[in-house]
Amino acid sequence: MATLQGMSAMEKTPTKMEPDEVSKPSNGRPQPKLLVSALNFFYGKRQALLDVTIQIPENRITGLIGPSGCGKSTFLRTLNRMYEIVPHARAEGRIELDGQNLMELDAMEVRRRVGMVFQKSNPFPKSIFDNVAFGLRVNRIVRRGELHEAVERSLRRAALWDEVKDSLHDSAYKLSGGQQQRLCIARALAVDPEVLLLDEPCSALDPIATAKIEELLFGLKKLCTVVLVTHNMQQAARVADVTGFFLLGRLIEFNTTEVIFKTPASRQTEDYITGRFG
């Protein structure tokens, strides 16, 4: 992973990429699925992200860690333009999805291609089936006859099918917390997203439910690019291929998970992962 190593920033501000370097990844290495350069983000006058530059590799799990309020969730929400629903929020800089400028695409289109799972499981007060079918129906992705098949496929991918196949038309609220979160993953997967963003998906779950979701994530990276925000360092160490460390709105360091956790380049990263932070 030479590119990634090359990217690791020694300074507080990551070095900016040369455009050439960015658009022409070397052969044999993972393709950058999302390419963010010089991203600044503001809530009104308060700046939440400073000059973030990062390449998110395709078909890998990218973990984003950092203390709360460091901007990692805000960063995640720029990748599918969900930040736009917050009044007075503003992003400057460039984000590319497969080389296309994300800001010039249609927001609905972006959100279909870049799915999201939230911190608190948020199933709709509908049946399990209707929850998964929601995205398929509004986007009219599959024909009516194929709907059931598509729902089953998504539930299998989220490792939920065997638990719910006999109760597809029961309310989603009857499921346990962990099952609800996997239902939300299935719902996001149903529209075949190219990228799946997960915003601390296990923070409200018990260890067993968490283990199930982590296991599921390993399988998911074959289907899509995964970006996982977590404040649980062990979780990042367990599941992520590459990890980025955020602090006070800056991306301090970005490298393979092994390097980040064993030989971090930055003092701040080291302080954080060894618990000496603050």
Add this chain to the structure above:
Amino acid sequence: MSPRLVWRKSVSVMMLSLTGVCALAGVSVLLFILGYLLWYGGKYINWDFVTQLPKPVGETGGGMANAIVGSAKLLLLAALTGVPVGFFGGVYLSEFGGKTFAFLVRYTTDLLNGVPSIVMGIFAYTVVVLPMRHFSTLAGGLALGVMMIPIAVRSTEEFLRAIPTALREGALALGASKWKTIVKVVIPAAAGGIVTGIMLDLARVAGETAPLIFTSFNNRFWSSGWNQPIASLPVMIYTYALGPYDDWHRQAWAAGLILLLLVLAANIVARTVLARRSTAREM
């Protein structure tokens, strides 16, 4: 963009605009009512209208001085009967209420709030007018007073509850007894809100007509006592609007304007005070 996405986005914009039209429709009805009354009623309001008695049927001119004073007397009676029950009931619910009994009181209060005003009129009729054998100011005041109770109770309770527990504990810690704490600390702290709530309550019953038409009835002259029928603005508007004379209609518009302005002014003042209090509390 795919044609399907273009279609979905157009539907979105269209439907959301329609909801905006609905909201505008609601607001424009208010503006229309206010504008029409200002225009029509404003023309017929003059000094005579507020100082003179109604002229005998068929003659033009005259005013509704007796109805204005009558409405004030009825509201005074209503406040005297409704406010004590509402206020002390609210204090009970907020400060002393247990579980089951307080729940029962609260639920009954909500139900009483939903009783149609005309039914309150029947109640006042059966308990005051029937035994006395004639219409009276007292009966009208009682009907309005009972109508005031539910909102007086609930708003008093809400405002008392909003007083932080720390304030009570502070007073209790100084050795004050519970009722002294309530009287000297809790109620003064909530007084502004409670008074405002009662003002809104009065504004609501000030416009009530149905419970008055067969309790306080109407009177073309000054009422001679509390046990005599009395004129009131809402009943006058009702009678004059349905009457056959143009001059009556004009007077109905003028009376409508006066009533509307009084009710809206009370509402605007009270709501502004409440809004300011709640933002102050948030800060």
Add this chain to the structure above:
Amino acid sequence: MATPSIAVARPAPSRFPRPGGARAFVERLRSGDEIAHLITLIFASTILFLTAWLVYELWVHSALPRQTFGLGFLTASTWDPVFEHFGALPFIYGTVVTSALGLLIAVPIGVGAAIFLAELAPHGISEALTFSIELLAAVPSVIIGLLGIFVLVPILRKVVEPFLKATLGFLPFFQGPAFGIGFLAAGLILAIMVVPFIISISRGILLAVPTEQREAALALGATKWESTWKVVVPYARTGIMGSVFLALARALGETMAVTMVIGNDPKISASLFAPGYTIAAAIANEFTEATGDLHLQALIELGLVLFFLTILINAFGRILILVTTRKGTSRE
């Protein structure tokens, strides 16, 4: 108060510690606590007593027609004070038709406006518009009635009813002479009177829908409208239904404005242009003119019917609102 009180009875934790034991009781008695408790308790009990008394009075003073007509009172369609035949059906019919018509107009507009105020309008604009809509709820009924007879009725008679007759005249609802006064006028007036209630309560319920629900829908590529209509509104559905029931209870009991425009004719007609009568309007009009005891008591029995009808619908609406506002995000 114009804002409908949607607060629903809930158990209240006591704010004061309350030591037990006989000595503590004597202590509290001496300090006046028990006396204060007793005084407020008496006033609180007054509310229960008044409500019970109200029901008792209505019941006792409607004994005569109940003995004379029994349940036939509700099903007979003749109301003739001269021959003392009293059947409430025309009034019940008029009350139901005008209220249904009012809701038919008010619900789409009210829910639409609530969606705009809760989901779309910026905070400041939403507050200002909600303020004016709550003022509309404060306008006295007799003033709405005044505008009804002098503004709405002429427009209905000259413009709206001839137009409806020309276009939809094949339907039984839009036939017969255009009087202006009648079911249609009463329905429109009721719509104006209940719309503020639906808007104000529904807006509150929509605002209580968790943001996560909207985010989940938008993150799946739904448009703003799809997220609102397919996720937010269904989430709030029970509560919105509750607001509609509260509005219905209000429409059923509304007296003055309806009395002024409905025409006061105890007839059952399919045409919305025809004059009719409602329960509340009958009581308002005939009470002071009732000659015999049977007539007066029949009117009081009408009041009793109206009382139970509105209480039931009101209680049901409050339960629906309570259920929705307690619903959590993740688990029920």
